[in-house]
Amino acid sequence: MKLKFKTQPYQTAAVQAVVACFNGQTPQYGGVRYRLDPGEKKEAPASPQSAFDLEADVGTVVDQEAAFRNADVILSESALLDNIQQVQRLQNLPVSSELVKTKVSKVNLDIEMETGTGKTYCYIKSIFELNKQYGWSKFIIVVPSIAIREGVAKSLEITSDHFLETYQKKARFFIYNSKALHHLESFSSDAGINVMVINVQAFNATGKDARRIYEELDDFQSRKPIDVISANRPILILDEPQKMEGGKTLDSLVNFKPLMVLRYSATHKTTHNKIHRLDALDAYNQKLVKKIAVRGISVKGLAGTNAYLYLQSVDVSTKKPPEARVEFELKLASGQIKRVVRKLSKGDNLFVLSNELDQYRGYVVSDINAITDTLSFTNGVELLVGEADGDVNEAALRRIQIREAIKAHFDKEQALFQQGVKVLTLFFIDEVAKYRDYSAADEKGEYARVFEEEYQFYLNEVLDLDETLYIKHLKGIAVEKTHSGYFSIDKRTKKLVDPEMGKKATEADDVDAYDLILKDKERLLSLSEPVRFIFSHSALREGWDNPNVFVICALKHSDNTISRRQEVGRGLRLSVNQLGDRMDHPSIVHDINVLTVVASESYKDFVAALQKDISESLSARPRVADKAYFTGKVFNTTDGPITVSEDRATDIEFYLIQNGYVDKKRNITEKYHQAKKAGTLEALPDELQPHAEQVFELIDSVFTEAQIVQPEDGRKAKKLEPNANFEKQEFKALWSRINRKAAYNVHFDSDELVTKAVKALDEHLRVTPLQYTIQRGSQSSQVTIDGLKDGTAFVLQDSIVETNGNSIHSAVKYDLIGKLAEGTQLTRRTVADILRGINMAVFGQFKTNPENFIAEANRLINEQKATVIIEHLAYDPVEDKFDLDIFTSGQTKQDFSKAGNKLQRHIYDYVLTDSNVERDFVKELDTCTDVIVYAKLPRGFLIPTPVGDYNPDWAISFKEGAVKHVYFVAETKGSMSSMSLTPIEQTKIDCARKFFTEINKRYAPENVRYDVVNNFGKLMELVK
Known part of the structure; x- marks a missing residue:
């Protein structure tokens, strides 16, 4: 598999923000020519090529003493500041009053990008764009760790063909190595794009290798490497600069004599001139990262009892009452005590089921509630899903975590296999011995052994399902081949070792730890590669970003050194399928891309800590929605940018006050957020109405705690089976009329x-x-x-x-x-x-x-x-059709606990709606006697259009004779006015009309009607 890259508008915006800061800079392609210091010529053996020196021959290399450096920034400081302010205004960022200078450079630009949104891609593209626009060609990417360094080098490698298509050139890049200094001469003398990747330890540590960069070296013609580097006036790109803000590091960076410094991070600690922001809220709301679900595990101890109980899940079905999956202790015939997992129903007696263990006397199931996910016993004991009670030591807790991670993996894998998406689960552990124990006969550590036991147990349940391609795929993977450990390798013994073990560990040893994870990313993404579960050291939290990590489980003591944001960061990137395409279609992106975190604490505690981390990262966001904030902001409209005047700012503030949407301190209130979510916001005054979309975008840019997304409870998600309505002939007839696929021209x-x-x-x-x-x-x-x-x-x-x-x-x-x-x-x-x-x-x-x-x-x-x-x-209909199993096999698990009352005429007992308009629509639709059956069309039912695939909302079958149009496909919108729809929404609707007109003409004359409705009354008006 080869990962594919495409131009994303949000990434282009980040690149253009950097480029626009230098508008007016005279381009000097090829750079400024200068004489490279040749040093004292000595015969020296050729150094081996770097593993990442992939494009060494690209570019124009002249005689050794001719070199090319970056041209100076010719803009005056005032012109540069004007450009920066213009960029900031267009994004409604705080406007800088001055250039923020540092000892390293007078130009310091901050680019804030949330983890998982492709910041490495953005700064690589910025390199090409700065070269294209202004001719700058010498860049140094500085990273805080070896793991990130290897990841950056991998990104430069796998994006090279993508950027070659766009810019018709490749970048020559290499990792700085004090023992392979010949790359520095090529870096200087090559007129093309040259990129050096270096980790701070290579120039900011006390070791012998780190000191070499500042020393006159015999094997470098008695030159100092830093002098050769600095002569190029390189542009420094700092990846995760907050980890490089120590005084010693900054003093070292001064020696590079950079033309400018570009800082890329999700969490800037020190602010300079910020020119772009894509923070955690922006990334989630724009569906650029995965949703987060949490499976928390809380230990609940009751005084005077040691009865062990763990409520794993509450399983629901349309065919029988809810069942509770519970782990408890069982006395074997030999007298030994063993922990087992069984399904319990109402009335089951644990004393009997445990073979009369005294601690379970009185534990008779009185209720299993699928809405609240609770299990109740007649003795008053009540457990929530994810709670463990009784004798819960650390070994038991880790086993529960591993079991939950495996279950979450299988749940996701069953839904995504048919879409060609490989699912990976990542376990973080503290020490190698817990995974690979070289003193054991089979070399399996405690966690490897527990994993295989729990995996096999759950696999046996899955294999009882119908024989599908997915089941056949599982049968072809041996349990010992489906997991692997990625750690440092001791070169002498060839055994896995902890990265922090011993003084003998070298940088080269650490690189081995990352080869499979960082360099074989594509192999791990392939379904033909059996490894699906990865055990790795917690030190690998940074730099590891395989897009198909769907489950993360930290088998370690929680501490304060790792934030919850860091814990989830390795799995936020959107997934890819077997063709290397990102699964980022807006209609399905958050159905597919859900990251499940298996925590060693309760759901409530983990979510509270995560939200605190996110809130602190958003500290730079404005918190007050008043006239002063709105004045001078920019509306980006179809007629160009419009600056908000004082009068218009006063109107916005008064609107918020008048409707109770701000408190006396001008903080946004919960009333505003609830009304916006429900679609019941009060209308803006006439003078603001033409710019309603921009006004509400500006209001939403003011931060409140209510905006932080509440992670889902991963256990509440359930998969319902279709009910009897699914088998009705009327539904089959409806489906046969709309399931056609078509191509457009x-x-x-x-x-x-x-x-x-x-x-x-x-x-x-x-x-x-x-x-x-x-x-x-x-x-x-x-x-x-x-x-x-x-x-x-x-x-x-x-x-x-x-x-x-x-x-x-x-x-x-x-x-x-x-x-x-x-x-x-x-x-x-x-x-x-x-x-x-x-x-x-x-x-x-x-x-x-x-x-x-x-x-x-x-x-x-x-x-x-x-x-x-x-x-x-x-549209030209094709022979291919949507299969009926699009309603079942492709369904992801969802939280139906807030879905409302049980339905009569839908193909499922419950349906999740997206708005108040849909909720009201369903209430009337489900009670209408003219309706026989209806379905919320699954996200996989897509009509191709030139502006993106379109997913209609509802398919409805009416009684013959009661209405004119028996079969109806409806789109529900809050407003029928085309003025209220975005251009893309309106275009998709227009395309859908043409699609169904053609389908009717070919296959079902006048039988299927498609239209947009805003309520049930409008629907009945159309079908009558």
């Missing part, structure tokens, strides 16, 4: 698109001129020493914002046609025809702000392109 004349695009650009293209601020002040009437120290000796008198109508980009060469062709996926000829047709006054705006011109032109042309596509779209 579009044939249109490019002249038509050119005409429409020219008209749209002439009417709507408005570019925001670059602005700059002039501040005027003078000395105070009386100047004191204190005033000189604290800056109050000068008084600011006024600030004037001026607009620059003249070009400051005359020296920059823009490939305007190429940028628009790339952004619209049109040919250069078509783009050139559009630009030739627009009004010269409109085209003249390009000079005042080229980046804004390109962005707005791309948007307007793409809107017209979508319109033309719809007008000329046609």
Whole structure:
């Protein structure tokens, strides 16, 4: 398998934020030529090539004494600050009042990106884009650990072909090694993109190897490596800079003489000029990372009893009452005591089932509640799922964790196997001996032994299911082959060792620990690779980011050195299938991508700690929704950016006060969040209504604790079986009419698109001129020493914002046609025809702000392109159909505890709804006597459209004779007005109308009606 990469808008935004900070910088392709210090020539044996020196021959290499360094930043500090402020305003970030300088560099840009959103990809792409726009070519990626270093090198390797397609060039990269210094000469003398990856220990430690970078070396022609490196004026990229903020590290970084420093992290501790933010809330709300589910384990002790009990789950079925899966102790015929897992029903007596162990007297099951997930006994004892009672030592707790992790793995694997997604489970442990015990005959440690026992037990249950491809796949994997341990390897004994063991461990030994995890990422993702469960040392928490980790279990004592965010961080990345494609379709992304954490504490405690970690990471977010905050913010509208005036800011604040959406301190209230979730927010005043979407985005950017996502309880998720309605002929007839698949095609004349695009650009293209601020002040009437120290000796008198109508980009060469062709996926000829047709006054705006011109032109042309596509779209049904088992085998487990009352006419007893509109719709639909059967269409039922796949909401079968349209497919929306729908929503609906029209024409004349409804009354109006 080969991982695939595609251009993601949110990643492009992070790259463009960096590039736009240097608007006006004159590009100098190839860099500035200088004479490389040749040192004292000596014959030295050639050093072996680095394992990651994959592109050593790429680029133009000239004679050894000729070299190329990065050109200086020619922008004045005020111009640079203006650019940074413009970037910040467009993202509604706090606007910097000055360049934040450090001892390392005068240019320090912070890029905040949540773990799992591809920050490594973003800074690699930024390297290519900075080279393309400005000619900079020398980059050093600095990382805090060997694990992250190896991960970065792997990312450079696997993205090389992807970036070659986009930029028609490759980057030459290598890992700095003090014993392979020949790479530094190539780094200097090569005119192409050159990237060095280095971990801080290589220049900031006391060891002999670390000191070599500052010493004149005989094997480097009596030169200091740091002098050769710094002569290139490299751009430093700091990965996880919060781990490199010590005074000694910063002093060391000064020696690199960097042109600038770009800092990438999810958790910046020290803030500089922040130019991009994609934090935990943004990442989750935009569905860029996995959802989190937690299986907590709480130990509950009752005084005066040692009866061991563990309530593992409450199983539900449409065919029988709920059952409780319980672990308890059983007396064998030999007299030995063994712990077993059994299913209990109401009335079962544990005293009898345990073969009359006295501690279970009085333990008769009185109730099993699937809604609250509780098991009650007649003696008053009550257990929640995940609670263990009685004699629970550490060994018992670890066994429970391993069992829960295996169960969570199988639950996820059964749902995803048919979609070609490999599921991985990751166990973190404290010491190798617990997994690999070399003193044992079979070398299995305690955890390996427990794992195989629990795995085999659960596997036997799964194998009782029908013989499917998944079951056949499981039968082909031996239990001892399905797990593996990845640790450091002692080169002498070839045995696994703890990474912190002993003074003999070297950097090379540590690298061996990461080979399979970091370098064989693709192999682990393949279904043909039997390893599905990974045991690794807790030290590997950083740098390990395989996208298909769906379960994480830490078999260790909890401590305060590892935050809950770190604990889940290794599994947040979105998964990929066997083709290497990301499973990121908006309609299914959070059905598939759920990370289950098996915690050694209660669900409540783990979630509280996790939310505290997330809240602290969001400390930089604004907390007060008042006029001062809203003033000066930017609405990004279809007509271009609009700055929020003081009057408009006052209107927003008054709206919030008037409706009780803020308290007296202007903190957002729970009332606002509840109303927004329910779709019942009060209407905005008329003057704000045209920008309603932007207003609420701005309000939502103000942080409250209520915004933090509540992780799911992983045990509450259950998989329901279809009920008798699923077997009704009316449902089968309905399904046979809508289960057709189709392909679409579009044939249109490019002249038509050119005409429409020219008209749209002439009417709507408005570019925001670059602005700059002039501040005027003078000395105070009386100047004191204190005033000189604290800056109050000068008084600011006024600030004037001026607009620059003249070009400051005359020296920059823009490939305007190429940028628009790339952004619209049109040919250069078509783009050139559009630009030739627009009004010269409109085209003249390009000079005042080229980046804004390109962005707005791309948007307007793409809107017209979508319109033309719809007008000329046609569907061709194909022979392939959706299988009926899309309702069953592909169903993921869901929490039905809040699904409402049991339903009469749906194919399941319960259905989860997405909004109040849907909830009200279901209530009336389920009680309507004209309805025979209906179904919430599964997320896998997709209609292809040019703007993404579309998943309709409902399929309904009515009684014949009672209505005109017996078979109906409905989309439920809160508003019927096309003005209230996003352009993409409206386009998908228009495509769906064409799809069902074609299906009706071919297979079911006039039988299936598709439409959008906002309530049950509208539906009945249409079907009657």
